[in-house]
Amino acid sequence: xxxxxxxxxxxxxxxxxxxxxxxxxxxxxxxxxxxxxxxxxxxxxxxxxxxxxxxxxxxxxxxxxxxxxxxxxxxxxxxxxxxxxxxxxxxxxxxxxxxxxxxxxxxxxxxxxxxxxxxxxxxxxxxxxxxxxxxxxxxxxxxxxxxxxxxxxxxxxxxxxxxxxxxxxxxxxxxxxxxxxxxxxxxxxxxxxxxxxxxxxxxxxxxxxxxxxxxxxxxxxxxxxxxxxxxxxxxxxxxxxxxxxxxxxxxxxxxxxxxxxxxxxxxxxxxxxxxxxxxxxxxxxxxxxxxxxxxxxxxxxxxxxxxxxxxxx
Numbered sequence: 001x002x003x004x005x006x007x008x009x010x011x012x013x014x015x016x017x018x019x020x021x022x023x024x025x026x027x028x029x030x031x032x033x034x035x036x037x038x039x040x041x042x043x044x045x046x047x048x049x050x051x052x053x054x055x056x057x058x059x060x061x062x063x064x065x066x067x068x069x070x071x072x073x074x075x076x077x078x079x080x081x082x083x084x085x086x087x088x089x090x091x092x093x094x095x096x097x098x099x100x101x102x103x104x105x106x107x108x109x110x111x112x113x114x115x116x117x118x119x120x121x122x123x124x125x126x127x128x129x130x131x132x133x134x135x136x137x138x139x140x141x142x143x144x145x146x147x148x149x150x151x152x153x154x155x156x157x158x159x160x161x162x163x164x165x166x167x168x169x170x171x172x173x174x175x176x177x178x179x180x181x182x183x184x185x186x187x188x189x190x191x192x193x194x195x196x197x198x199x200x201x202x203x204x205x206x207x208x209x210x211x212x213x214x215x216x217x218x219x220x221x222x223x224x225x226x227x228x229x230x231x232x233x234x235x236x237x238x239x240x241x242x243x244x245x246x247x248x249x250x251x252x253x254x255x256x257x258x259x260x261x262x263x264x265x266x267x268x269x270x271x272x273x274x275x276x277x278x279x280x281x282x283x284x285x286x287x288x289x290x291x292x293x294x295x296x297x298x299x300x301x302x303x304x305x306x307x308x309x310x311x312x313x
Contacts, residue, residue, distance in 0.1 A: 008028055010047065152200045172214070178193035181217055183208075235267075235291045236267055236291060255270075
């Protein structure tokens with residue numbers, strides 16, 4: 001698109017101070033005639049650029065004028081490219097934006113910035129698991145959030161579908177699972193994006209609450225969700241050397257109380273039901289001892305009896 005070229009040309013002039021049409025053409029992979037027309041278009045649009053004739057001439061920004069797109073110092077530039085570069089391969093728009101930003105950086109920053117852009121690869125799939133594909137509707141929802149446009153959703157939960165109208169306030173990517181935070185006629189709601197069967201933008205413009213902060217709201221959502229998932233607590237003992245493995249498996253649903261006389265560590269494991277705690281701990285066998293409540297011990301005994309019945313020959 002020509003607008004992209006004009007921005008890239010302006011950033012190139014900012015970075016180099018003076019450019020020729022041939023240099024612009026080589027950098028942007030366009031013809032010299034097209035580059036010359038773009039430079040003239042910038043001047044005609046009121047951008048303070050001017051040509052200098054003769055040997056050593058070219059196009060320059062009047063008085064060293066600058067676009068207000070950089071001002072980054074070297075550590076800031078490196079941090080930006082480390083963060084954005086990891087997604088550039090999957091998102092063509094990010095890759096294109098990084099190319100333009102590199103041209104806008106001072107010459108001394110460019111080598112480090114380009115190296116940073118290729119320094120990190122993010123593999124969101126856990127070992128032994130398939131990579132989660134980002135739902136296609138995310139792009140539409142991102143547009144809705146940015147443009148403040150109301151969306152019409154068909155949402156499926158527990159096999160039932162319903163149509164909703166929502167004011168999109170923000171999106172969250174949690175471990176490759178996307179969530180939409182939206183305002184509805186019933187107040188703020190959180191929608192799991194992979195349960196959105198259909199989504200369409202409406203022409204209605206919405207406003208986001210002035211005091212809305214996405215990070216703060218998401219912390220509240222996570223806290224509420226974790227509380228609902230922690231309604232049952234079991235007290236158990238585990239060997240100290242195995243504690244890191246259990247904590248990695250259970251995450252925030254495992255709290256450490258401390259060591260007991262025999263050297264084992266007392267922990268508390270939480271889940272929505274006794275059955276779910278038993279299912280999560282049964283694979284540990286005798287490596288973990290559940291002390292209470294009795295409901296979890298009974299579930300473990302039941303699972304053990306079922307396994308013996310199935311596999312004992």
